[in-house]
Amino acid sequence: MPHADAPPALHAEGLTKKYGRRGRLALSDVNLTIPAGRVIGLVGPNGAGKSTLLHLACGLTEPTSGSLTVLGSRPAANASHLARVGFVAQNTPVYGSFTIAEHMKLGAKMNPSWDPVLAERRISQVGLNPEQKAGQLSGGQRAQLALTIAAAKRPELLIFDEPAAALDPLARKGFLQNLMEFVLELGASAVLSSHLLGDVEQVCDYIIVLCDSRVQVAGDTRDLLAGHARLVVPRGEFDHPPAGVEVISIEHSGKHSNAIVRTSGPPGELPYQAEPVTLEELVLAYMTRAAAVPAARTEAAAWGAPR
Numbered sequence: 368m369p370h371a372d373a374p375p376a377l378h379a380e381g382l383t384k385k386y387g388r389r390g391r392l393a394l395s396d397v398n399l400t401i402p403a404g405r406v407i408g409l410v411g412p413n414g415a416g417k418s419t420l421l422h423l424a425c426g427l428t429e430p431t432s433g434s435l436t437v438l439g440s441r442p443a444a445n446a447s448h449l450a451r452v453g454f455v456a457q458n459t460p461v462y463g464s465f466t467i468a469e470h471m472k473l474g475a476k477m478n479p480s481w482d483p484v485l486a487e488r489r490i491s492q493v494g495l496n497p498e499q500k501a502g503q504l505s506g507g508q509r510a511q512l513a514l515t516i517a518a519a520k521r522p523e524l525l526i527f528d529e530p531a532a533a534l535d536p537l538a539r540k541g542f543l544q545n546l547m548e549f550v551l552e553l554g555a556s557a558v559l560s561s562h563l564l565g566d567v568e569q570v571c572d573y574i575i576v577l578c579d580s581r582v583q584v585a586g587d588t589r590d591l592l593a594g595h596a597r598l599v600v601p602r603g604e605f606d607h608p609p610a611g612v613e614v615i616s617i618e619h620s621g622k623h624s625n626a627i628v629r630t631s632g633p634p635g636e637l638p639y640q641a642e643p644v645t646l647e648e649l650v651l652a653y654m655t656r657a658a659a660v661p662a663a664r665t666e667a668a669a670w671g672a673p674r
């Protein structure tokens with residue numbers, strides 16, 4: 368476990384990224400503080416800005432404005448900071464003409480904190496043949512190799528961009544299990560982006576919902592679930608919701624409305640029939656709300672125009 372006074376895994380202030388002078392706004396005024404020692408799920412629709420945030424965290428791209436620190440320093444500030452962060456990109460890139468054993472040698476050469484015992488144990492655990500060329504591996508085996516390389520660096524923060532997308536359900540379950548074991552063994556933090564909410568629910572204890580370049584909600588998964596509820600109310604009741612109730616999404620059916628709400632106190636104390644929300648319901652509610660906000664407003668805000 369990291370020290371109580373360890374710097375946050377990630378801290379962003381007004382973080383904004385625009386690709387090109389007239390390009391699309393990929394991240395807009397993101398403010399976030401993610402404590403160390405957590406497994407963080409970054410979720411959101413296609414084009415929300417998830418990869419952009421992860422690339423910024425790895426120093427693969429620079430912010431347009433605002434600031435970002437990773438483990439207390441500017442991303443990829445120097446060689447020793449690079450060694451503290453392990454990154455597995457969306458397509459789990461490996462060197463096709465290198466064998467697995469050659470990947471291990473390269474890893475050892477390039478990373479001062481390389482753990483050869485962990486690397487070899489892991490390669491044999493997942494049944495990979497060290498003499499096999501990486502170009503001949505299946506998508507799942509490639510993902511396992513990339514995870515091994517990232518973990519054998521013994522990083523303090525592991526960053527995964529859709530790590531299990533190419534895997535079948537059984538391989539995915541195994542991969543996520545391994546990921547959790549590594550995080551525990553290394554005492555590390557991990558951030559993973561995924562469209563698969565079941566995966567996120569299985570391993571993440573902290574959630575960030577990113578839609579349309581903005582953070583919609585972020586926090587401890589259990590706290591978020593405890594602070595939201597599904598309410599069935601007479602239609603029209605929430606045209607003016609009571610104090611302490613924020614309507615995130617609402618659907619009408621006949622004389623009733625089904626609302627996902629955020630509450631300032633325990634939802635059970637509200638004078639309505641309150642049901643707990645699932646993570647999927649919570650994420651979908653924020654995604655639905657973000658999709659309903661005209662994109663023009665978001666763009667205008669990014670250019671400094673009045674909202």
Ligand SMILES: Nc1ncnc2c1ncn2[C@@H]1O[C@H](COP(=O)(O)OP(=O)(O)OP(=O)(O)O)[C@@H](O)[C@H]1O
Nearest residue numbers: 386390391392393412413414415416417418419420
């Ligand atoms: N290199 C780039 N040049 C120009 N625009 C880019 C570039 N990379 C991303 N974008 C744009 O930035 C926005 C955010 O993209 P990003 O890849 O971060 O989203 P994402 O949430 O990871 O999406 P997905 O779930 O589809 O992988 C998109 O509109 C995308 O078109």
